Each structure stands twice: as C-alpha cells, then as structure tokens.
Amino acid sequence: MSDETGSRLDGLMAERRAKLDALRAQGSDPYPAGVTVDASLADVLERWRDEIDPGEGSGHRVAVAGRLIARRGHGKLVFLVLAEADDELQVMCQLAVLGDDGMDRVADLDLGDWVAVAGEVVRSRRGELSVMADEVRLIGKSLRPMPDKWHGLRDLETRYRQRYVDLAVNPDARRVFTIRSKAITALRAELLERGYVEVETPLLHAQPGGATAKPFVTHHNALDIDLYLRVAPELFLKRLVAGGLPRVFEIGRVFRNEGLSARHNPEFTMLESYEAYADYHAVMALTQALLQRAAREALGTTTVTYDGRKLDFAGDWSRRTVIDLVREATNRPDLDYDTPPATVADIAAASGVPVEDGWSTGRIVEELRDRLVEPTLWEPTFVIDYPVDVSPLARRHRDDPRVTERFELIIAGREAANAFTELTDPDDQRTRFEAQARARAAGDDEAMPVDVDYLRAMEFGMPPMGGLGIGVDRLIMLLADVQTIRDVILFPTLRPE
RNA sequence: GGGCCGUUAGCUCAACGGGUAGAGCUCCGGACUUUUAAUCCGGCGGAGCGGGUUCGAGUCCUGCACGGCCUACCA
Structure with a gap:
C-alpha cells in the first residue's frame, strides 16, 4: 500500500x-x-x-x-x-x-x-x-x-479501497457491476410482474431473528435501548402476509457479525419473498423463473462459464431429497431419520465427517449433506425436505413430520437459495422458538430469542405461504464468473487503512 | 481465531550467495498535422512502519500495520 x-x-x-x-x-x-x-x-x-x-x-x-x-x-x-x-x-x-x-x-x-x-x-x-x-x-x-491504461490496476487492496480508481481503469470491474444492476433489475421485474409488492422493513431490530446468525449490536440514545442490525427480514415480511398482503418481497441489506472470506461480507444483499397460499413447490418454480430471467437479462444467455466449467440455468431443475442424496453419498440405503444417532454418527465417521456429541440424527444428516453432497452438485439442483431440527422456521412436511417442506437450491456446489413452506402454526412456532431460546441461554449466540410479537401476529391467523431467500451477491458471483464476494460488492468491508 | 504467503517508482513487474536496485508504461523537456499501447531523442523518480544482527540489510532475525490464500463459523 x-x-x-x-x-x-x-x-x-x-x-x-x-x-x-x-x-x-x-x-x-x-x-x-x-x-x-x-x-x-x-x-x-x-x-x-x-x-x-x-x-x-x-x-x-x-x-x-x-x-x-x-x-x-x-x-x-x-x-x-x-x-x-x-x-x-x-x-x-x-x-x-x-x-x-x-x-x-x-x-x-x-x-x-x-x-x-x-x-x-x-x-x-x-x-x-x-x-x-x-x-x-x-x-x-x-x-x-x-494507473496507466495498459496495465490497469491489479493490486487487490487498492482496487477494493479505491473502487473509484478500479472502476475508472478496469473494464472488468465495470462489467461485474453492470451485470449486478441488470440482474437485480430482472429479479425485481419478475416479482412485480407476478403481483408481488416491494416493501421495506426495519433494519434496526429490537431483537435478532429470522436466521441463525450473530447480529451487530448498536444503541439508540433517545430510547436508551440496544438495537440489532437485522440478520434477515423474514419475520417482518411474514407479519405483512399475516396483515393481508398476499405477495411481498424485499431486496435489501442484511448484516451478520461473522467472519470475512471470499464468500462472506458482513453486510450483504438478500432477496426475500413470501407468497400466500403457495407451498415450496410453487416457490421452486418461482426461484427457477427468477434465476433464469436474471441470467437472460444480465448476460443474454442462460449458459454461463463458472470457474472454467460450463453451467446451464436453462430447463427444469432436478429435485432430490436430502435423505436420498445422503444415502447415495454414504452408500447406506438403509439410512433413515429413525436410525439412532449413534448409528448415523458411525456412518458419518466412516465417511470422514466429524460430528459432535449430542447431535440428533437430523443434525448429522444435515452435516453429511453439507459435506458430502453439496460440493458435488454443479448444475442447479433443488435439494428438498430438510430435517426439522435444522429448520426452525419451516413447516413440517405434510407427509413426514421428521422433515420440513424446505429446499435449498444448490448451484456450482454452493447454496444459491433457501426456501420453504412457511410455518404458520403459532403453537408449533412457539415450541421451536423456545427450543432456540434454550440454545441461546445455553450460550449459542446465533440462536433466536422468542419473538412474542411475531407469535402474536401468527395468532391472529396466517394463510399458508411459501417463502424464499436468495443471497444476491452470490448469485451475481455465478453470473459474473468471479470467485470472491469482494468483486461483486462495490465497497467490501476492509480493515481501515 | 489458527496456519502459510505477500508488501520494491504514480501503475505493472524484475533482479541478487548480504556489497551503489532495473525495465515498460505514466510523468517532465524536445521533434512531429491522422494517431489509436503513436513514434523518435533526452531526463526525473523507489525498498510498508519500527527495532536488531552486520564493516555493510530491500535481502537475515524480530515486532507492528495492511492485504491474499487455506482453515474454522456462516449465506
């Protein structure tokens, strides 16, 4: 420097x-x-x-x-x-x-x-x-x-700190942010055309919720209370559906007080949408349409190259259940959610996946999915029906209470979207909040506290709904073929000079 | 948080077993009315910060700062 x-x-x-x-x-x-x-x-x-x-x-x-x-x-x-x-x-x-x-x-x-x-x-x-x-x-x-026009500016630190210089001399920097703008415009247009209403909900939350993540804490002087920068807009958006807005979405910044890496910036952009009467199958269709349109309008094609490998967004994406994928990956067709945790832990050990004492069967299956399955899925794939113990806000599966009606969209070995048929039963929600609160009291500062106002909203009555969350920055990384989130955020978080 | 690596001119990059640090572009001066990385001639300019070892340190040791990669947590 x-x-x-x-x-x-x-x-x-x-x-x-x-x-x-x-x-x-x-x-x-x-x-x-x-x-x-x-x-x-x-x-x-x-x-x-x-x-x-x-x-x-x-x-x-x-x-x-x-x-x-x-x-x-x-x-x-x-x-x-x-x-x-x-x-x-x-x-x-x-x-x-x-x-x-x-x-x-x-x-x-x-x-x-x-x-x-x-x-x-x-x-x-x-x-x-x-x-x-x-x-x-x-x-x-x-x-x-x-910097001279021929060599441009390559020093990464200077490019991130002095983005004005990067943009002035590096065409590729401009390319990425043009793709970003077009992709977000496409996402918004698709949702608006489908009758979704764009809303803005609080960034300052009295209590963190909507995702398991460590929040940033700040302080409001006049009220003399601590406030949390939101880790997700989810609970507010679902309140709006409870209030009678059948289709809402928000594209906005969320904040998570966790590590920085090539895939993590403390503030990042999330798209969340909620649709009354829809279940996660409808949300899968929406997700596919959103991403295909974003690719088409940002790039003019649904076929991209990512990290040197072809990636095609076109067509209908396959849907695979978590348990099936884990059975295949571990070569244990007998594995099920009724399998005792000790047995599943042995299977994990045989696959080289470390697990912690006290983990439930569902938690271990999720770990196996994360370690063994996710990295192997390249083309867009809906991974569906997650264990209930790792999905505190998702509705239980209508046919199997051990899992939830939840999917994650995996593209290029990484999560691109997370969605579910939302939990709308206030009693079930209260039970899950209380489990989270116990974890929080036990020292898990990522677990959510009980949100009594949200429970009250649910008690007034919620329609069935499907919800979706897309990490916009990571989507842009895929579209723009860049390997670090800093390249899709204009001013990534850095230590001050 | 842990490990490894990096920091040389405005920019992009070199060199050497510890002995006066080079180049291209930019910049400055000069020539040029059709160039487009213009060309030609001449010139200026440099070791992240702080200690230590040494006759002598950009080079070895060490502290600090910032960054990168891997790893851990996560989206």
Whole structure:
C-alpha cells in the first residue's frame, strides 16, 4: 500500500496542482458548476457508427464530455481520448482550429481530467470516429496520477479501497457491476410482474431473528435501548402476509457479525419473498423463473462459464431429497431419520465427517449433506425436505413430520437459495422458538430469542405461504464468473487503512 | 481465531550467495498535422512502519500495520 510519501507522487501532484493554480490565477474555474452537453459519448458513437467516410466531416457539431484517458501528440495535431464508462471517443485538436492558446490548454490537460469538448463529428483518415474540437474546456481537474491504461490496476487492496480508481481503469470491474444492476433489475421485474409488492422493513431490530446468525449490536440514545442490525427480514415480511398482503418481497441489506472470506461480507444483499397460499413447490418454480430471467437479462444467455466449467440455468431443475442424496453419498440405503444417532454418527465417521456429541440424527444428516453432497452438485439442483431440527422456521412436511417442506437450491456446489413452506402454526412456532431460546441461554449466540410479537401476529391467523431467500451477491458471483464476494460488492468491508 | 504467503517508482513487474536496485508504461523537456499501447531523442523518480544482527540489510532475525490464500463459523 502506498503511504503517499514518495517523492515521485509528490512531484506528479505538484505539477498538476501548479496547473490548477495557474488556471485559477487566469480566472478560469477548474471545477465549474455544470457544463452543457448535447450527447453522451455513446450517443455519438451510435449515431455516426456507420456514417462518414474516412477523412471526412459530418457537418454536425456536438458538445460532449468525459474523462481524458489517453493523449497522442503530433505537434500541430493532438489526439485525445475521452471515456465515459465503457465508451471511448477520440477528439482531434488542431493548431489551425484552436490556435496557440487552445493548443497550450490542451497540452496542460492531464490524464484523468474531466474535459468538455465541442466540435464537428468527423472520421479520421484511419477511420476513427472523432470530434474535431473547436472548443476544449477543463471541467474537473485531476490532481492524482491514474494507473496507466495498459496495465490497469491489479493490486487487490487498492482496487477494493479505491473502487473509484478500479472502476475508472478496469473494464472488468465495470462489467461485474453492470451485470449486478441488470440482474437485480430482472429479479425485481419478475416479482412485480407476478403481483408481488416491494416493501421495506426495519433494519434496526429490537431483537435478532429470522436466521441463525450473530447480529451487530448498536444503541439508540433517545430510547436508551440496544438495537440489532437485522440478520434477515423474514419475520417482518411474514407479519405483512399475516396483515393481508398476499405477495411481498424485499431486496435489501442484511448484516451478520461473522467472519470475512471470499464468500462472506458482513453486510450483504438478500432477496426475500413470501407468497400466500403457495407451498415450496410453487416457490421452486418461482426461484427457477427468477434465476433464469436474471441470467437472460444480465448476460443474454442462460449458459454461463463458472470457474472454467460450463453451467446451464436453462430447463427444469432436478429435485432430490436430502435423505436420498445422503444415502447415495454414504452408500447406506438403509439410512433413515429413525436410525439412532449413534448409528448415523458411525456412518458419518466412516465417511470422514466429524460430528459432535449430542447431535440428533437430523443434525448429522444435515452435516453429511453439507459435506458430502453439496460440493458435488454443479448444475442447479433443488435439494428438498430438510430435517426439522435444522429448520426452525419451516413447516413440517405434510407427509413426514421428521422433515420440513424446505429446499435449498444448490448451484456450482454452493447454496444459491433457501426456501420453504412457511410455518404458520403459532403453537408449533412457539415450541421451536423456545427450543432456540434454550440454545441461546445455553450460550449459542446465533440462536433466536422468542419473538412474542411475531407469535402474536401468527395468532391472529396466517394463510399458508411459501417463502424464499436468495443471497444476491452470490448469485451475481455465478453470473459474473468471479470467485470472491469482494468483486461483486462495490465497497467490501476492509480493515481501515 | 489458527496456519502459510505477500508488501520494491504514480501503475505493472524484475533482479541478487548480504556489497551503489532495473525495465515498460505514466510523468517532465524536445521533434512531429491522422494517431489509436503513436513514434523518435533526452531526463526525473523507489525498498510498508519500527527495532536488531552486520564493516555493510530491500535481502537475515524480530515486532507492528495492511492485504491474499487455506482453515474454522456462516449465506
């Protein structure tokens, strides 16, 4: 990390600052309040893409602006390149047009400066669409040297800390965040078209809930109470369904006070949706439609390459029960939820999966699923019917009380969505809350406390409903083919400099 | 949290068994009216921070800071 004391940097910045001071001394404002442009660079590139012969002019004058990213001087003719996101437009500056003063001002421009240009749209002899400038104006002086355009910026720490530089010089950074924007727009559009209402529920919770995770704690001064940054919007969204909104969703930030890694950022974006009368089969159909649309609209295809391997979102995704997958992975077709925990622990040991004393059969089966099954599933797969003991908010399966009507969508060996037929029975919910509360009292700071208001909402009556949660950042990782969550979050959490 | 690795010029990267640290791009000066990584000539500039060993440390030891990877918890 540069400590910014190098004499080279000081010198480079001093040169730029001297130009800034000289401009001010001449009464010219290097940071004007606004500038009139009549076209984006993309507009010009598109409008004249197939017109104007090399060496000819269009007769049309445009006013454009952008960041100066390249300069090629030829004495009495200087080529500039302006950039605006992914669009680049060449500007030609001729002594015969701009005069000595104008050429001097062009010479004083530095790479990174924001520049407004007006002039005729022309095509150079070599065929490059250009603006033959008759007016060049500095509209935002850059005082720091940009990384050179050819090598870009690779240092990861600088890319994350100084995302403004990363975005300015690395096309791939812009690509990822464009995909992100399009994918989220697609998810939202699909839900809205299906009649879902987008809502916003509290980020500040009086008690954590909706997921088993360690929360961030903060304090409200006027109320003099601790508040928790939400670990999930789930319980509030389900209150809304209880209140009579049949289809709701929220796309928003959640916060979990846990480790950082290539797949974990303390704040991340979650999509949650709830639909009255639906069960988890309906939610599977929704999930598939959402992801297929996100891929299509963000990438233009449902076939992507992830980590060098082909991944296809198209078609209907297979559905496999947890117990079947675990039976296959352990080669123990006799395994069932009635198998004694000690026996299941032996099976786990035989597969090299460590388990802890006191774990139930369901808990061990879940561990086996996580260790043995999940990493092997590459194409999108709905893994369904999770043990009830690892699913405190999911409804029991209508045909088997030992499991829940829950699914996780696994893609590329990782969880992409988690959903279930929601638990709507207040008595069952109270029992499960109490189990969580006991775990919490026993020292499990990820377990949820009893949420009496949520229970009250349930007691007023809830329709059957299907709920869905999608980790948006991880979805974007899949679509954009990046291996770390820091690459899909503009400003990932880092230790302060 | 644990283990391993990294930090050299504005950017991207080198070199060496401990002996005056190199290159490309950027930048500065000069030439050039059709370039597009323009070209040509000349030039400036550097070891994350702090200790120690040594005649001498970017190189060895050590503390700190930040980052990366693996691992643990998790989505």
